């Protein structure tokens with residue numbers, strides 16, 4: 001844990017009390033509804049707002065007591081805002097150089113070519129900001145932040161102002177950033193879809209309070225949290241690619257020693273991937289069935305069950321090795337099958353249901 005923080009914000013009509021120890025690697029999402037305090041917390045971490053508190057990053061104290069306060073420009077962080085804030089009169093290359101040239105050569109930990117390649121910026125370098133799309137502008141903003149060689153990247157709803165097509169275009173770049181740079185990222189979002197795709201760790205905020213924090217899978221499947229009670233309740237499983245493309249166009253993964261087939265994924269063999277599985281797409285059987293169209297049949301153990309989102313349904317939690325999966329089934333099926341905690345079951349999942 002290398003980002004240690006404690007802040008007490010009191011704005012009269014809004015109070016934020018946050019005490020957190022966050023990991024020094026991967027993507028940590030600050031998630032919560034509008035007005036829950038996500039941006040306020042991010043701005044406190046950046047030093048853009050000053051409220052009573054304590055903040056240290058990788059052993060360096062950025063804020064402590066009334067006296068110690070490292071100003072924003074002296075904190076080794078990059079900040080990407082909702083709207084790309086590029087200089088309109090400068091070409092993309094010059095916008096990027098603006099951040100890069102501020103960092104002395106010997107202190108650069110992220111190199112020019114690395115960023116251009118990672119974010120696919122080469123074709124944009126000679127254009128002006130108003131000659132590129134919103135998604136491309138956001139990629140340039142991200143590149144500019146990275147070229148300052150930050151040790152921590154803060155992103156405040158970087159996709160919020162983009163249309164669905166631009167979001168789809170930029171998400172793979174964010175995934176590459178997560179996977180290829182050893183740079184901790186704090187990512188503010190109120191989109192669970194984005195969080196599921198990008199985050200390793202989740203902080204759930206509500207009305208200025210930290211409701212929960214932890215590993216993404218653990219929070220998505222926690223009984224007491226609201227994630228298990230939505231139409232799109234899902235889990236994310238960690239898997240490894242075994243065969244990227246079979247003859248009939250499927251990809252074979254290994255999840256805890258069991259095969260899982262998904263629709264084609266352009267990821268090389270041996271790499272780790274995460275697979276989202278919706279609770280509504282998982283059926284259960286007492287024994288491995290034959291002659292069915294479901295591609296996947298995983299041996300699991302029933303952990304527990306709880307009421308679902310309608311009176312006719314149950315939400316069942318299943319253990320798959322060390323990982324937890326969710327299944328939504330009818331209460332009638334659960335009664336007919338006499339489901340009990342500890343029972344061995346077979347989770348049936350359509351290959352096409354995975355992404």
Ligand SMILES: Nc1ncnc2c1ncn2[C@@H]1O[C@H](COP(=O)(O)OP(=O)(O)OP(=O)(O)O)[C@@H](O)[C@H]1O
Nearest residue numbers: 011013014032033034035036037038039040041190
């Ligand atoms: N500069 C400010 N001065 C006073 N109140 C503010 C200021 N900025 C935000 N607030 C208030 O503080 C509360 C938390 O706002 P904040 O922007 O941190 O929430 P958020 O979770 O990021 O919301 P959103 O998802 O809508 O961006 C809100 O009630 C907001 O109206």
